[in-house]
Structure formats: structure tokens, C-alpha cells
Amino acid sequence: xxxxxxxxxxxxxxxxxxxxxxxxxxxxxxxxxxxxxxxxxxxxxxxxxxxxxxxxxxxxxxxxxxxxxxxxxxxxxxxxxxxxxxxxxxxxxxxxxxxx
Amino acid sequence: xxxxxxxxxxxxxxxxxxxxxxxxxxxxxxxxxxxxxxxxxxxxxxxxxxxxxxxxxxxxxxxxxxxxxxxxxxxxxxxxxxxxxxxxxxxxxxxxxxxxxxxxxxxxxxxxxxxxxxxxxxxxxxxxxxxxxxxxxxxxxxxxxxxxxxxxxxxxxxxxxxxxxxxxxxxxxxxxxxxxxxxxxxxxxxxxxxxxxxxxxxxxxxxxxxxxxxxxxxxxxxxxxxxxxxxxxxxxxxxxxxxxxxxxxxxxxxxxxxxxxxxxxxxxxxxxxxxxxxxxxxxxxxxxxxxxxxxxxxxxxxxxxxxxxxxxxxxxxxxxxxxxxxxxxxxxxxxxxxxxxxxxxxxxxxxxxxxxxxxxxxxxxxxxxxxxxxxxxxxxxxxxxxxx
Numbered sequence: 001x002x003x004x005x006x007x008x009x010x011x012x013x014x015x016x017x018x019x020x021x022x023x024x025x026x027x028x029x030x031x032x033x034x035x036x037x038x039x040x041x042x043x044x045x046x047x048x049x050x051x052x053x054x055x056x057x058x059x060x061x062x063x064x065x066x067x068x069x070x071x072x073x074x075x076x077x078x079x080x081x082x083x084x085x086x087x088x089x090x091x092x093x094x095x096x097x098x099x100x
Numbered sequence: 101x102x103x104x105x106x107x108x109x110x111x112x113x114x115x116x117x118x119x120x121x122x123x124x125x126x127x128x129x130x131x132x133x134x135x136x137x138x139x140x141x142x143x144x145x146x147x148x149x150x151x152x153x154x155x156x157x158x159x160x161x162x163x164x165x166x167x168x169x170x171x172x173x174x175x176x177x178x179x180x181x182x183x184x185x186x187x188x189x190x191x192x193x194x195x196x197x198x199x200x201x202x203x204x205x206x207x208x209x210x211x212x213x214x215x216x217x218x219x220x221x222x223x224x225x226x227x228x229x230x231x232x233x234x235x236x237x238x239x240x241x242x243x244x245x246x247x248x249x250x251x252x253x254x255x256x257x258x259x260x261x262x263x264x265x266x267x268x269x270x271x272x273x274x275x276x277x278x279x280x281x282x283x284x285x286x287x288x289x290x291x292x293x294x295x296x297x298x299x300x301x302x303x304x305x306x307x308x309x310x311x312x313x314x315x316x317x318x319x320x321x322x323x324x325x326x327x328x329x330x331x332x333x334x335x336x337x338x339x340x341x342x343x344x345x346x347x348x349x350x351x352x353x354x355x356x357x358x359x360x361x362x363x364x365x366x367x368x369x370x371x372x373x374x375x376x377x378x379x380x381x382x383x384x385x386x387x388x389x390x391x392x393x394x395x396x397x398x399x400x401x402x403x404x405x406x407x408x409x410x411x412x413x414x415x416x417x418x419x420x421x422x423x424x425x426x427x428x429x430x431x432x433x434x435x436x437x438x439x440x441x442x443x444x445x446x447x448x449x450x451x452x453x454x455x456x457x458x459x460x461x462x463x464x465x466x467x468x469x470x471x472x473x474x475x476x477x478x479x480x481x482x483x484x485x486x487x488x
Contacts, residue, residue, distance in 0.1 A: 047122075048122040049122060050122060051122050051125070052140055053141075073139045074138035074139075074147075075136065076135075076136045077135050078129065079132065
């Protein structure tokens with residue numbers, strides 16, 4: 001049985017598909033752009049959860065994005081976008097339930 | 101662009117240390133405080149923020165139990181602030197700039213460009229009378245009135261040009277082209293021979309030809325008369341910067357067959373005496389050859405410093421024979437071409453500079469006729485004095 005939030009999201013995703021609207025805009029999901037292993041550009045984040053020179057965890061609507069690497073620095077950070085420089089090794093999505 | 105904005109408004113590098121630096125960053129973002137270049141060190145985070153942003157940081161620090169320390173201040177406001185510490189230096193700099201601006205409002209140098217051997221002391225007098233002296237305000241100098249004053253004072257001056265550039269005034273004087281007796285020689289610039297007018301810049305007079313025109317011998321290129329709205333004003337000595345080119349022609353003829361003289365190797369040597377136009381055989385072999393070349397060496401008879409009119413002559417006759425040779429078409433062409441070019445080059449003037457050579461070929465069967473056309477840059481004009 002799907003939760004109420006999941007059903008609404010699925011409906012939004014279907015509507016976005018019909019209307020040709022980018023799905024990340026409709027669902028307020030993060031968009032991650034990676035340039036090699038040198039830079040990561042994350043849009044629609046909701047703040048920093050954890051910051052270390054080896055790992056940066058960013059909050060988003062459905063969980064956390066963990067960017068792991070070496071010598072990680074935040075070049076620019078705004079309300080909804082962040083550019084991370086360094087030697088990026090791993091990008092991990094840690095989803096959590098909306099009901100929690 | 102943001103770098104320029106940050107620099108102009110000033111920014112600081114700060115160190116944040118405390119329990120919840122991530123929360124501090126999030127709160128800064130929510131309050132739209134710009135942050136950039138965040139680097140995590142051992143137990144703290146170093147980051148850049150604007151001066152305006154830094155002022156809004158304090159309440160967030162209390163909430164997040166963090167402390168801040170300014171590491172570095174950068175940008176234009178801080179540079180200016182540092183400069184203001186050296187007030188006397190800054191003041192001197194401003195004073196120097198003001199002095200420069202004030203000084204550039206005056207004329208400090210006057211140079212007179214006049215023909216050589218022309219005494220400029222009188223010109224200087226007129227200039228000072230009309231207000232052009234060292235230390236005068238540039239705005240007070242009226243070049244037109246000064247020029248008129250100079251022309252009115254000196255009849256031999258055709259025109260005077262006054263140019264004020266920066267702190268310098270240049271006065272250029274042009275004299276009338278007078279004869280020794282004071283009369284004005286006027287005349288035209290006329291073509292000496294046919295040619296092509298490459299470039300024409302008229303300095304005095306009226307142009308009757310244009311750049312790119314073909315000119316003929318005797319044609320007036322620049323007329324020594326001045327007109328205004330087609331009305332004749334006066335005569336002048338025509339002057340112009342002219343670049344002309346002209347053509348020289350040379351002919352050459354060559355045949356496929358030609359006779360070459362070759363030595364047979366036979367020779368005969370004869371010794372004669374010679375005195376007062378008379379000569380007589382002494383010994384040796386007389387000449388028996390029909391075709392020969394002659395080499396003659398004379399030995400005057402002398403003893404110490406006493407010389408006689410008698411001399412002994414040695415004549416060597418070298419026998420030759422005529423051999424008929426044939427040239428191929430290319431060789432005939434080349435021979436005729438060389439002859440034509442040599443003929444054209446004999447006519448060319450000493451200050452000409454040949455630029456282009458072309459040939460015309462006419463095949464006459466056994467012979468080849470070549471005409472060389474040599475184009476050269478040359479001044480083919482002369483000054484023709486007006487007849488009175």
C-alpha cells in the first residue's frame with residue numbers, strides 16, 4: 001500500500017510527463033551535476049547536514065545526499081544551490097520515509 | 101562580475117568554530133548572507149563573506165554557539181582605509197595630481213618651425229604681442245588671430261599655423277617662394293614624357309590630372325593657378341608630391357643560324373721594325389692566314405734614359421675558322437630577349453627604378469624579333485615657369 005505522499009508524487013510525476021515539465025521542478029527534487037571527479041553542482045538542496053573535508057551531507061526533500069571524497073571545499077553556497085570542489089569519489093542518496 | 105562587486109564592497113575571510121557549524125551555514129543561507137570558498141580545517145571552517153553579511157552574523161553565532169574570528173580583510177574599502185593611515189602620502193598624491201591638472205592648463209613650451217636661416221626673433225616678438233608666451237592659459241590663446249597677425253606683419257610669410265597640444269604650442273611658418281629679386285616665380289608641373297600617374301598630392305596649384313591617369317608628353321599635371329568657385333584668383337608655383345611611372349622599349353633580333361669563329365691552333369710569329377710610320381720585316385713567318393686574330397706587342401729601343409723612335413714589334417697571327425652553328429627555338433628566343441632588354445636598359449635614366457619587364461615576340465621564320473617593354477618608377481615631370 002503506497003503512502004499518501006508517494007501517491008501524490010507519482011501523480012505529479014505523471015503530470016510532469018504529460019506536460020513536458022522537468023520532473024525535478026515539479027517534485028522539488030535535487031539535481032546533481034558532476035564534472036568528472038572534480039566538481040559537483042547540486043540544485044534544490046535544503047541545507048547542510050554534515051560538513052567535513054572528506055564528506056558533505058546535504059539535505060533534500062526525501063533524504064540526504066552524501067558526497068564523499070578528499071579535500072572537499074564548498075566554492076559557492078546559496079539558498080538552493082551549492083558547488084563542491086575536490087576529489088569526489090562517491091555520491092550516495094540516503095532516502096528516508098516521509099512519514100517519519 | 102560577483103568578484104568585482106565583492107571587491108568594490110569589501111569582503112572578509114572568517115574562521116567559524118563551535119558546536120554546530122553546519123547549522124550556522126544553514127541559518128546564514130536562510131538569511132541570504134552570501135558565503136563562498138568554505139574550507140573545513142581541523143575543528144573550524146574558514147569561509148568568505150561580505151562586510152554587510154558579516155555584520156548580520158552575530159545573532160546567528162549566539163544561536164548556534166559558534167565563535168568567529170576575522171582572518172583577513174580584503175577589497176576596496178579596506179585598501180582605502182589602509183591608505184588613509186598614511187594621510188600625508190595620500191595628501192601629497194592628491195596635491196600632485198591637482199598640480200598636474202592645474203599645470204596642464206597653461207602653455208609651457210613654444211616651438212617655432214621655420215625654414216633654415218630664417219630669423220625667428222621677430223616672430224617671437226609678434227607672438228608675445230598677441231599673447232602667446234610661456235605661462236599663458238591655453239584658453240586665452242586664439243590661433244586664428246595670431247596667424248592673421250603674423251601674416252599681416254610679415255609679407256614674406258605665406259601662412260602660419262599655430263597648434264596647441266597639451267602644454268606645447270607649435271608655430272609653423274611657410275614662406276612665399278620668392279626669387280632673389282623678390283618677385284614670385286610661378287609655373288606649372290608638366291609631363292616630360294608619356295607615362296602613368298601613380299599618385300598625386302597637390303600642395304600648391306590646381307590638379308589637372310588624377311591619380312591613375314595616363315599622361316602624355318607636355319601635358320600639364322598641376323596648374324600654377326588658384327581658383328575659387330571656378331573664379332581665377334592668382335598664380336602660384338605649382339607644388340605637388342608626384343609618383344609617376346613610364347615605359348621604355350627595346351628591340352632585339354636573333355636568328356637560328358649564326359657564325360662562330362673558332363681557333364684552329366695554328367699561329368705564326370713575325371718580328372718587324374717600326375720607325376716614323378714605316379715598318380720592315382726583320383725575321384719570323386709572315387701572315388698566310390685568311391681569317392685570323394692579331395696580337396701585337398711593341399718594344400721601343402732605348403738605352404738607359406736615351407730613347408729612340410725605332411721600335412721592334414712582335415706580331416702573332418692566330419688562325420681562325422668560321423663555323424656555322426644552329427640554335428634551338430628557346431635559345432633564339434632567349435638571345436633576342438637579352439638583346440631587347442639590353443637595348444631598353446640603355447635608355448633608362450639613372451634614378452629610375454625598373455619594376456616590371458614584359459616581352460612581345462614576333463616569329464619571322466628563321467629569325468625571332470623581340471620587343472622588351474620595361475616599366476620603371478621615374479619622375480617624368482618638370483617645373484615649367486609661366487611666361488610673362
